[in-house]
Amino acid sequence: MVRHSRWVAFLFLFWGGLVGQALALSVSLAGFAYSGDAASITARFPHSQRLDKSLGAGGINGLIRQVVAAQPPTAFELDTANLMELKGRDQAIAVALMLNGETVSTERFGGLSKVFIQLRAQAMFFDFKTMTVLRAYPFSVAYVDLLDHAPTEDEIAERVRTLYLGAGTTPGILNRFSEALARASLPAQVPRFLQVSQATVSDEVRKLLPAELASQPGVAETWVADMLAEAISSRTGVPILPYAKGYAIGKVMSMRVADGSVYELKLPEPDYAISVDLTRFGRFEHAKVAAGTSYIYASKVAVKVQQPLANRVYMNSEFKNGEVKTVPSSQRSVDDFPAYSDSLRGLFTKLSGVLAGGNDPWLKDAAAAPDIDKQITATKEVIQSCK
Structure with a gap:
């Protein structure tokens, strides 16, 4: 089968170095991130940003650390140290909870208001040295409600918070991220995309x-x-690799993590x-x-x-x-x-x-x-x- 030589060369060297390691593979937690153009994040994710600010200094990142600590992955060790500590390392795999979409829709029907909220995200693994996407596990959460009045901003904020934190036995987006890490695997051979x-x-x-x-x-x-x-x-x-046309330009995906850093991630050809x-x-x-x-x-x-x-x-x-x-x-x-x-x-x-x-x-x-x-x-x- 014909393959792209540039990706084969990189991935062979990268994954080849993992074979035969006595210690478990370490993956660094990049934390919470937004996909797409950094300049439009406020317009595209207003409710998630409002929630992040309402949580104080720790923000959504602090909640992610709590959730993954309670349910750590088994296929690799998750390092929650500062992402910038990866600079200079020979092996530098990171994973982020990348938010892809935030949809909040309110429609009026007679005396009723229908509220539909959906968050789409993925557990995105990437090589911090080459800024190349390695693999991703997508997931989403949604909330539908019917009110006898037009929803206030505080009512929408409360429902967005529920989508992040979950309610009862229904997992929120943070738990879905933890579940994705629990089932994720990083192959020891050249992967197919x-x-x-x-x-x-x-x-x-x-x-x-x-x-x-x-x-x-x-x-x-x-x-x-x-x-x-x-x-x-x-x-x-x-x-499965992210849908490039939705988040990337020229096979390059922009990602802004919670500390404000912006990274440009390359998407390999499938x-x-x-x-x-x-x-x-x-x-x-x-x-x-x-x-x-x-x-x-x-x-x-x-x-x-x-x-x-x-x-x-x-x-x-x-x-x-x-x-x-x-x-x-x-x-x-x-x-x-x-x-x-x-x-x-x-x-x-x-x-x-x-x-x-x-x-x-x-x-x-x-x-x-x-x-x-x-x-x-x-x-x-x-x-x-x-x-």
């Missing part, structure tokens, strides 16, 4: 998205790519690329009784998995999925987006479950390709090679 490299959203679907996703170029595409990447990574346990095209959302009446009406919320996507350099295609098929939502007869207005989102997430979760080795009868009716079983087998081998 997997990435959702292309995402598109049809105009028909875009009309059904909230303004926070549809109004700015690339935001909806990043949302779809992140959702697919998270499903694949969480169900198969495979790391060995295997995934493209996803969200073509349709649809709502169909399923059943109607006196108590209410149930609807099927459907989504349709096209997914392609290929090896770009060899121009070899492993999967190329459309998939569809439907989820049922019941609307009480007393409810005067319906917000369709959460149900559409559940349908799409369900599609990606079911497909990823099959790629992880599950046997889901959903696949037979969901996939358009007649040879989907053969495609799934080939794609499983690709995913396993990237662990």
Whole structure:
């Protein structure tokens, strides 16, 4: 298989030095970080920044240290010393909780307000010496609430805080980061890279998205790519490179850590690329009784998995999925987006479950390709090679 020589040379030297070490591999905690252009962070992550400032000197970083201390990773030692102490070391792997997206949407329906909040992040491993991304494990958390009044800034801040800290048995983004570190691994050989490299959203679907996703170029595409990447990574346990078009320019990702330092991280070319095209959302009446009406919320996507350099295609098929939502007869207005989102997430979760080795009868009716079983087998081998 043809490979990029510059990445092979670097990764062979880097990972080769890890083989045969008597001591466990050490990874330094870079802490909390924001992705993308540093100058626009205040505009893109206002609620997370407000939370960080409200926590005092320790900020979100202090909470991260507490969480990872309570649940340390097992595949490597996590060093919580100052990141700048890595300068001059021969081996310098670091990991950050990188926030990729913060979506806060408030919609008014008659006398009710629907609040939707989502945080998208990843456990990002990178080489501090060469500033090259090594692997990433994406995850997200979301909060949906219905209020009888327009939410205040303090009420939104309270819900964002819950998304970070968790509530009861529901983990927040800090616990999700700790869970990602617990399952993460750093290979002793040259790794193969997997990435959702292309995402598109049809105009028909875009009309059904909230303004926070549809109004700015690339935001909806990043949302779809992140959702697919998270499903694949969480169900198969495979790391996946970030969706470059959403966070990087020219394969270089900007990252600002909590102390204000800005780093430019290089993204390697993926060995295997995934493209996803969200073509349709649809709502169909399923059943109607006196108590209410149930609807099927459907989504349709096209997914392609290929090896770009060899121009070899492993999967190329459309998939569809439907989820049922019941609307009480007393409810005067319906917000369709959460149900559409559940349908799409369900599609990606079911497909990823099959790629992880599950046997889901959903696949037979969901996939358009007649040879989907053969495609799934080939794609499983690709995913396993990237662990």
